[in-house]
Amino acid sequence: MMLALEMYRSLSRHVVGRAVGSKVPGLLSGYAAPLRLATVEEPRVDRPGWACLRTRLSGICGSDLGALSGRTSLYFSALVSMPFVPGHEVVAELLDDCEDLPAGTRVVVDPVLGCAARGVEPCHSCAEGATNRCARITVGHLAPGLQTGFCADTGGGWGQTLAAHRSQLHPVPEGYADEQAVLVEPMACAVHAALRAGVTDNARVLVSGAGSVGLLTTYALRNLTGAGEITVVAKHAHQRELALELGATEVVTPGEVLRRLRRATGAFLVEPEHARPYLLGGVDVAVDAVGSRQSLETALGATRAGGRVVLSGMPATADLSAAWFRELEVVGCYSSAHVEPGGRPAFEVAMEMVGGDVVSRLAKTVVAYPLHRWREALDHAHGAGGLGTVKVAFDPSETRR
Amino acid sequence: MTRPGFVLEVDDRTPPLVVHEGEGFRLQEFPLGTRVIYPPESLPAVPDVDAAIAEALLHPLDADPLPTQLRPGMRLTIAFDDVSLPLPPMRAPDIRQRIIEAVLTMAADAGVDDVQLIAANALHRRMTPAELRHIVGERAFRSFHPHGLLTNHDAEDHDNLLHVGLTEKGEDVEINRRAAESDLLVYVNVNLVAMDGGHKSVPIGLASYKSLRHHHNAKTMVRSHSFMDHTKSHLHHSAWRMGRLLKEHLNIFQIETTLNNDVFPSSYDFLMKREWEWSVRDQAAMLGARRALALAPRRLRHKLFHEMRSPYGLTGIHAGDTEAVHERTIANVHRQQLVEVQGQSDVLVLGVPYLGPYNVNSVMNPILATCMGLGYFFNSYRGQPLVRRGGAVILYHPLEANFDQLHHPSYIDFYDEILAESTDPLVIEEKYEQQFATDPWYIHLYRTSHAYHGVHPFYMWYWAAHAMDHVDDVIWVGGDRRTAARLGFRAASTLADALEMASSTVGSSPSISYLHNPPHLIADVR
Numbered sequence: 001m002m003l004a005l006e007m008y009r010s011l012s013r014h015v016v017g018r019a020v021g022s023k024v025p026g027l028l029s030g031y032a033a034p035l036r037l038a039t040v041e042e043p044r045v046d047r048p049g050w051a052c053l054r055t056r057l058s059g060i061c062g063s064d065l066g067a068l069s070g071r072t073s074l075y076f077s078a079l080v081s082m083p084f085v086p087g088h089e090v091v092a093e094l095l096d097d098c099e100d101l102p103a104g105t106r107v108v109v110d111p112v113l114g115c116a117a118r119g120v121e122p123c124h125s126c127a128e129g130a131t132n133r134c135a136r137i138t139v140g141h142l143a144p145g146l147q148t149g150f151c152a153d154t155g156g157g158w159g160q161t162l163a164a165h166r167s168q169l170h171p172v173p174e175g176y177a178d179e180q181a182v183l184v185e186p187m188a189c190a191v192h193a194a195l196r197a198g199v200t201d202n203a204r205v206l207v208s209g210a211g212s213v214g215l216l217t218t219y220a221l222r223n224l225t226g227a228g229e230i231t232v233v234a235k236h237a238h239q240r241e242l243a244l245e246l247g248a249t250e251v252v253t254p255g256e257v258l259r260r261l262r263r264a265t266g267a268f269l270v271e272p273e274h275a276r277p278y279l280l281g282g283v284d285v286a287v288d289a290v291g292s293r294q295s296l297e298t299a300l301g302a303t304r305a306g307g308r309v310v311l312s313g314m315p316a317t318a319d320l321s322a323a324w325f326r327e328l329e330v331v332g333c334y335s336s337a338h339v340e341p342g343g344r345p346a347f348e349v350a351m352e353m354v355g356g357d358v359v360s361r362l363a364k365t366v367v368a369y370p371l372h373r374w375r376e377a378l379d380h381a382h383g384a385g386g387l388g389t390v391k392v393a394f395d396p397s398e399t400r401r
Numbered sequence: 402m403t404r405p406g407f408v409l410e411v412d413d414r415t416p417p418l419v420v421h422e423g424e425g426f427r428l429q430e431f432p433l434g435t436r437v438i439y440p441p442e443s444l445p446a447v448p449d450v451d452a453a454i455a456e457a458l459l460h461p462l463d464a465d466p467l468p469t470q471l472r473p474g475m476r477l478t479i480a481f482d483d484v485s486l487p488l489p490p491m492r493a494p495d496i497r498q499r500i501i502e503a504v505l506t507m508a509a510d511a512g513v514d515d516v517q518l519i520a521a522n523a524l525h526r527r528m529t530p531a532e533l534r535h536i537v538g539e540r541a542f543r544s545f546h547p548h549g550l551l552t553n554h555d556a557e558d559h560d561n562l563l564h565v566g567l568t569e570k571g572e573d574v575e576i577n578r579r580a581a582e583s584d585l586l587v588y589v590n591v592n593l594v595a596m597d598g599g600h601k602s603v604p605i606g607l608a609s610y611k612s613l614r615h616h617h618n619a620k621t622m623v624r625s626h627s628f629m630d631h632t633k634s635h636l637h638h639s640a641w642r643m644g645r646l647l648k649e650h651l652n653i654f655q656i657e658t659t660l661n662n663d664v665f666p667s668s669y670d671f672l673m674k675r676e677w678e679w680s681v682r683d684q685a686a687m688l689g690a691r692r693a694l695a696l697a698p699r700r701l702r703h704k705l706f707h708e709m710r711s712p713y714g715l716t717g718i719h720a721g722d723t724e725a726v727h728e729r730t731i732a733n734v735h736r737q738q739l740v741e742v743q744g745q746s747d748v749l750v751l752g753v754p755y756l757g758p759y760n761v762n763s764v765m766n767p768i769l770a771t772c773m774g775l776g777y778f779f780n781s782y783r784g785q786p787l788v789r790r791g792g793a794v795i796l797y798h799p800l801e802a803n804f805d806q807l808h809h810p811s812y813i814d815f816y817d818e819i820l821a822e823s824t825d826p827l828v829i830e831e832k833y834e835q836q837f838a839t840d841p842w843y844i845h846l847y848r849t850s851h852a853y854h855g856v857h858p859f860y861m862w863y864w865a866a867h868a869m870d871h872v873d874d875v876i877w878v879g880g881d882r883r884t885a886a887r888l889g890f891r892a893a894s895t896l897a898d899a900l901e902m903a904s905s906t907v908g909s910s911p912s913i914s915y916l917h918n919p920p921h922l923i924a925d926v927r
Binding site for chain 2: 256259260262263266267268269
């Protein structure tokens with residue numbers, strides 16, 4: 001048996017969370033979240049290539065908070081299996097030998113549960129290495145679940161142990177702190193987003209949002225593409241400093257982004273009736289790294305005709321008129337792939353990138369909570385931007401004293 | 402009998418003195434020994450304005466009488482100063498209306514059909530129809546505006562600009578094509594301060610950026626000592642060269658007017674009097690005004706001030722050759738505004754009021770407040786600045802970072818982006834002026850909305866360049882600290898605090914001069 005945070009089905013909490021969760025985070029973590037600390041069976045998958053792991057650190061992602069507050073689209077309801085233990089940003093150590101990896105190896109987990117993990121013939125996408133696009137995520141040996149942390153059979157990082165397949169595991173190099181390693185999964189997503197953005201040399205890029213997704217995407221864009229000016233939208237002072245350190249050319253507040261980009265790109269600013277202003281002209285590529293309606297509409301409204309908008313955060317509903325009228329390429333960007341453009345796995349690239357000095361310093365700001373302090377942890381994660389934190393995580397090895 | 406301006410030395414009998422600060426004013430006690438420079442009292446107005454106008458048009462200086470220059474089939478253009486003059490706007494009828502009506506009557510009598518009226522707004526915002534109507538009057542407005550014959554000058558309408566030539570110093574002279582190709586250009590001016598008029602009218606009011614950049618730049622402005630003395634101002638020297646070139650190509654009939662110091666309407670009469678001479682009625686009016694302003698919501702306070710119309714009286718009108726006319730005009734301005742002051746002081750105190758040339762019906766943002774204080778008021782001198790080199794200037798203004806989105810869109814970007822990087826006029830000119838001057842969005846707004854040109858905030862900053870170069874310390878009393886810091890200055894809560902802060906620059910017992918303005922005055926510093 002193990003201690004874990006378990007997300008369960010509760011219509012009433014889902015409705016309450018959806019109504020007020022994003023506005024009153026305290027309510028979400030205190031009363032409305034369909035989450036409980038429970039003693040549950042340790043997850044185990046008795047199939048070849050699977051092993052048990054002990055969680056060392058597991059991050060709280062925006063998509064986790066979205067699920068808890070009921071903001072996630074019901075589109076995904078068919079792709080999860082309840083109840084499940086959340087947590088897909090995981091650094092853990094093997095409790096069993098797993099093929100070539102001996103017990104005790106410290107690993108990070110690529111959470112995507114593709115064909116290899118499910119023990120089915122590779123689908124077209126998995127065969128090409130685009131594991132994040134797997135078409136078999138509801139079948140095979142496992143209950144439905146798009147990722148570890150959304151599947152009832154595998155457990156997740158918010159529990160003391162979880163199960164993972166060899167195809168998901170990436171050993172952590174010696175010398176990496178757990179706090180660095182826990183950033184590998186979000187960094188892999190950032191690598192994928194940067195490469196999906198199709199940035200040409202000297203292209204002007206907007207990154208809307210300076211949470212962990214936005215900051216790491218900025219870093220990936222600066223290091224993996226030939227982007228010219230990168231403008232980052234940040235609400236808080238510490239985000240501004242970090243964005244500049246991670247490669248942004250300039251950082252603006254949400255209120256000034258259109259005005260600043262208008263001037264920088266020589267665009268025209270249009271103010272429609274009862275709707276958000278937007279640019280005629282603008283950046284070549286915009287990345288929505290928040291997933292809110294406002295952020296997405298900012299990205300759409302700030303991109304030049306024929307430009308590209310990358311949905312890096314899980315998107316909210318938004319006015320897509322600009323996408324139609326400006327003939328924008330709206331590009332989805334989910335998780336990361338085993339084979340990215342360039343031929344390397346995103347996790348391999350990400351593992352190298354988190355070893356850099358800037359990300360190492362960023363890792364020192366990771367705040368870890370024991371599982372029993374989950375309400376405080378969620379509160380902290382909700383207010384991370386304002387509190388000067390980039391990543392909040394659970395450390396399930398810490399127990400109640 | 403009108404009393405001349407004078408310099409008061411504050412002693413223990415001196416009451417608190419009025420200091421303007423944005424949309425309000427305070428009564429300030431000054432340290433003993435402070436020199437307070439008061440403007441002359443208002444000169445008597447010309448009793449018969451229409452007769453004076455007729456006299457000027459029929460007996461011009463170094464030019465033929467206007468009626469003899471008018472003939473059927475000719476092309477006549479009447480240009481006039483825009484809404485930036487006078488301040489506050491003049492109570493109707495505006496003096497320009499009366500002059501324009503007189504010129505139009507003469508033109509009609511002579512059978513001139515091809516007449517157009519152009520507001521000489523250079524890179525200022527386009528005036529609204531109501532503002533145009535106020536200046537030219539109902540009759541002229543109704544006759545010309547609906548037919549597109551009363552327009553704002555468009556400095557970005559390249560098809561309607563004419564490059565007339567280069568001055569001997571290589572300066573481009575490019576002005577409104579209609580004006581340049583007219584058989585006669587009549588210019589109707591309001592010479593509120595000594596900086597206005599002369600060759601500043603046509604070569605600047607009807608010019609394009611290509612022409613204006615030769616004198617509206619940091620280098621020229623910092624060498625203009627001062628703007629209120631065209632013989633010592635490099636800006637005016639450039640304008641004069643341009644004007645002389647234009648004179649070779651174009652028949653200009655310049656009409657200049659001067660106004661007395663009746664700046665405020667009767668309810669604010671006390672603002673034009675010396676404080677120790679306030680009657681009980683004045684004191685009651687002052688207390689009432691202060692109380693009302695303190696209680697009034699911001700919008701009402703704004704409305705109260707911006708709806709103020711001045712009962713200015715005409716002190717003179719001259720017409721004819723630009724330079725001959727301007728000489729008389731300047732003499733009139735000096736008669737009304739010149740005050741002799743002996744020597745400089747360590748500290749100059751200035752109150753920046755609610756209104757400057759570029760926020761009529763708008764908001765005085767921090768850049769305009771800087772221009773008003775360090776540009777226009779600091780430069781209200783002849784001879785030498787009122788404050789010594791290396792001294793300090795203390796200004797009063799709230800410096801709220803409020804910007805009018807309609808009138809000043811490029812100011813917002815200038816404040817947010819440019820001043821955040823540098824406040825050095827030379828640096829920002831070199832790095833950013835072109836970007837703003839050629840920005841298609843600003844150009845679009847200038848041409849189609851009511852926005853000042855994209856480059857205009859740069860010019861405002863350059864106006865202050867001479868002061869910034871001359872003094873070592875600029876402190877704003879009652880100013881927002883963050884805004885002051887963005888501008889490269891400091892803020893203090895009280896005059897005592899400001900003097901304490903300035904003590905590192907000017908010592909603990911500096912000599913102080915307070916320019917009691919408005920009404921307008923020019924310190925003739927010996």
